[in-house]
Amino acid sequence: MPDVGDLVTARLAVSPADLTTGVSLVVTRPDGTTVTPVVTASDGGAAWSAPVTYTLAGIWRLSWTVTGTGAGVEHELVSVAPLLGAVPSGRAYATTTQLAEYLGAAPPLESARLLWEATKLLDALLISAVYDVDDASMPTDAEVAAAFADAVCSQVQFWGEVGEETDISGPLQGVVIGSVQLQYGAGDNRSGPSYVAPKLPRAIALLPAEKFRFIAWVGC
Missing domain, CATH: 2.60.40.10 (Immunoglobulins)
Known part of the structure; x- marks a missing residue:
């Protein structure tokens, strides 16, 4: 090819x-x-x-x-095939440098695309969240931006451990963000595995209310 x-x-x-x-x-x-x-x-x-x-x-x-x-x-x-590491048009909440620092190791060659995919996933999950953004829909507050960067880096790390294919294997199960407790699942017994990194919600859970207001977690 x-x-x-x-x-x-x-x-x-x-x-x-x-x-x-x-x-x-x-x-x-x-x-x-x-x-x-x-x-x-x-x-x-x-x-x-x-x-x-x-x-x-x-x-x-x-x-x-x-x-x-x-x-x-x-x-x-x-x-x-596209060039290895090529990124679709769009934005990402973290750079490959931030990912390398998060992992404490050399990032995968597809890091740019994976960060873009993780950003889309985070956007979908936080569609009801309220926070300040710029014209490119990027968070303007440094603390929120840092939390989002950690969140997408944790998702890329998760995909590196369990495989990116888990993104279609089952919905989120069992997450707590402040007073919000939600559980989703595949089938009557909710046996489907989560496609969201466990560290992802924790990365944004402690953001102060005056900077980030979370209304409801939206399952994908």
Whole structure:
């Protein structure tokens, strides 16, 4: 599987083929735009190649059209991986440096994406919380910002221990924030495992009321 930025030689074998064989290539990017690379022939028209630079992550479609001897159309789908550590557009409550300091060790290579995912999770859980934010919806109070950073770092640490797949394995069970006590679960016996790090709610539980007001914990 190629990665974003890779320059790959796309190849097509044509049989039967002779000097009347012609080949063209249309490459459709994941965003729907197209390019037509220069195609060159070898082996008497039986082998064709073209340079393709994968500039976007996603599914690329290579459409070969053969004319003359061996005429026909052939399509190929290519899955292109994003750069390792690439971050989707968005914000994160902690940097990879903060994560490294929290872990006391080198952070995982996917830290940037994991922090972004943890930020989305925290936002969903605290949708009813009240605190001051800036134009980018980031907390303006240093104490709240630090607590949020600890919360998302704890979630990334949790995923590192139990695997990120736990995010779909079951809802939160048993959490206490101040006087609020909530328990969620999967099935009648609430046996589904939590996908929220135990340290996450504790990271924000002691924030002073004048800076952070929590109305209700929202299960995801």
